Amino acid sequence: MSGPTAGLLAALLIVGLAMPLMAQESRPVTTDAVSVDGAEPRDPALAPLHEALNGQPLWREESALARLDSALASLAEDGLTPAHYRAGTWxxxxxxxxxxxxxxxERLAREASRALVEALEDLARGRVDPRRLDPQWEIPLAEVTLPWPRIADALAAxxxxEALALARPRHPAYGQLxxxxxxxxxxxALGGWASLPPRAQPLRPGERHEEVRRLRERLAAAGELGVLVPEAGVYGELAARARPAEFESLHYDDTxxxxxxxxxxxxxxxxxGVVGPRTREALNVPVSRRLEQLRLNLERARWLLPTLADAHVLVNVAGQTLDYRRPNGEAWRTRVIVGQPGRATPLLASRLTRFDLHPSWTVPPTIFREDKLPQLRRDPLVLEGQFSVLAPDGSRLDPLDVDWERPxxxxxxxxxxxxxxLGQMVLRFPNGHAVYLHDTPARGLFGHEQRTLSSGCIRVEGVRRLVEELLVDTGTRADLGARLATGQSQPLHLARPVPLYLYYWTAFPDLDGEVIFHGDPYGRDAPLAAALARG
Known part of the structure; x- marks a missing residue:
């Protein structure tokens, strides 16, 4: 192809490549642009790459752009959308x-470099700015410094x-996701799995039922039985040949x-081992939804993992678990109870600084306004013997003397x-929400599968073990048992603070590196999915 037709096609391709990049609000493209092939740098987005390359050209040959296409296509393995970087078009x-x-x-080389830099930055710190999704976002985003000299060496070769790999978070959890x-x-690609039909009664071990065969097939389709059996509708005769004989059994056996x-x-x-409503619901989530969860949580990982301190306490609000990563490399996980959807536990980063032993409980404003005040308006003495009514200066008031319509x-x-x-102890950390970690006398609630039951604070199962390990790891000299035995309210300050993160993972590795899927109690997945799709 030559002449005017070729020139017009080239112009259209260049404009088509540039427009998606220029249209993104979060990634403005300057018009005072730069070549990475020898001109003076004037585009701040490309300046670090240009400086590291020291004027060495990148995209002078077709084979170089073919390698760029291939590398950008691999971003799907990080849950990113290769089309956002024009993969396959360069x-x-x-x-x-x-x-x-x-x-x-020259213009094509500039746009290709800009797409590469955009991909590097997205891998390092996330494509979506979480502050656009949540105006109340309180977790500082990492100031990521890319290893430009090493990136330039990889590109030059x-x-x-390899250059993209240098931008990924180094935390093991990212690789596991x-x-x-x-x-x-x-x-x-193997066809996913079929859903189980509704059933009024739970399916229990030892039963014989027609559904057992379908349950076995469903688990095998996900590899849970140690053998992958593709869906017959997708692989036909292959699936029939791959099906072991025991798959025809109707006995819910030990295997x-x-x-x-x-x-x-x-x-x-x-x-x-009982297939009740919640287990059946999880079994019926399609593989497409699990893929979406993994994509979304890879993005969340890019936001948080670069900021994590080596030793920290991390509460997964969606999964209702707490992990303590100790300075010696050991880790401990326990169950927690978090805020119900109408009273969500906030997401934030802070530092554990002290404990209160045998604490009193001052009713937080939300609980006071929504729970206690309606009771007091009906009967000012309803809480007598349980709570004291206090003036702002701490002096006690007679509940009959308070105007509960305007208290x-x-x-x-x-x-x-x-x-x-609050039980026997509360773990305090600075925050603007009056929330904290604490013990509870209602320990039976930890056995619930869904533990979004509080008004925002986090109740911790086995909180005493957490406190004892924090005391040891921070070098805080205190005999916790002796102090608790006094029965007296007293504060206990840590010798040094411990980083704390309240975060939201709907898929995240357990302590053995196996990814665990959780529900989305606060409905945060859909807005993130939409933002990632927009790019």
Whole structure:
């Protein structure tokens, strides 16, 4: 192709490549642009790459852009959308340009470099700005410094995928999420899995039922039985040949029970082997939804993992778990109770600084306004014997003397004791929401599969173990048992603070590196999915 037609096609391709990049609000493109092939740098986005390359050209040959296409296509393995970086178009655009049109080739090189830099930055810190999704976002975003000299060396040697790898978070959890994404893509290619029909009664180990066969097939389709059996509708005769004879059994045997329990653990459910409503619901989530969860949580990982301190406490609000990563490398996980959807636990980063032993409980404003005040308006003495009514200066008030229609700044406070909802200890950290980690006398609630039950604070199962380990790891000299034995309210300050993160993962690795899927109690997945799709 030559002449006016070739020139027009080249111009259209260049404009088509540039427009998606220029249209994104979060990534403005300057018009005072730069070539990475020798001109003086004037585009701040490309300046670090240009400086690291020291004027060495990148995209002068068709093969170089073919490697760029391939590397950008691999971003799907990180849950990103290759089309956002024009993957698969760069070589085609190069082929369409007249060899004698140096200016057009220069513009193409500039746009290709900009797409690469955008991909590097997105891998390092996330494509979506979480502050656009949540105006109340309170977790500082990392100031990521890319290793430009190493990136330039990889690019100069034609290793574009290696350059991208240098930008990924180095935390093990990121690699584990990527691996889970690859595994679920493979399951999708094998046909995914079929849903189980509704059933009024739970399916229990030892039963004989027609549904047992379908349950076995469903678990095998996800590899839970140690053998992958593709869906017959997708692979036909291959599936029939691959099906072991025991798949025809209607007996819910020990092997199947072990697979169900393994599935339940991997989906944040009580691992009792009983296929009840919640287990059936999880079994019926399609592989496409699991793929989406992994993509979304890879993005969340890019936001948080670069900021994580080596030793920290991390509460997964969606999964209702707490992890303590100790300075010695050990880790401990326990169950927690978090805020119900109408009273969500905030997401934030802070530092644990002190404990209160045998604490009193001052009723937080939301609970006072929405729970206690309606009771007091009906009967001012309804809480007598349980709570003290206090003026702003801390003096006690007679509840009959308070105008409960307009109570002003009065407070309700419950004394320490067995009925106090904070239990024996509270872990404090600076925040603007009056939330904290604490013990509870209602320990039976930790056995619930869905533990979004509080008004925002986090109740911690086994909180004493957490406190004891924090005391040791921070070098805080205190005999916790002796102090608790006094029965007296007292503060206990840590010798040094411990980083704390309240975060939201609907898929995240457990302590053994296996990704666990959780529900989305606050409905945060859909807005993130929409933002990632927009790019």
């Amino acid at each position: 070589r085609q655009a190069f082929e369409a340009l007249p060899a004698e049109d140096a200016a057009a080739r 034609g290793r574009v995928e 990527r691996q889970a994404l690859a595994e679920h893509r493979r399951l999708e 199947l029970m072990a697979a169900v329990r393994r599935f339940q653990r991997r989906h944040g459910l009580n691992a009792d 002003g700044a009065v407070m309700l406070r419950q004394a320490p004791g067995p009925a106090n909802p």
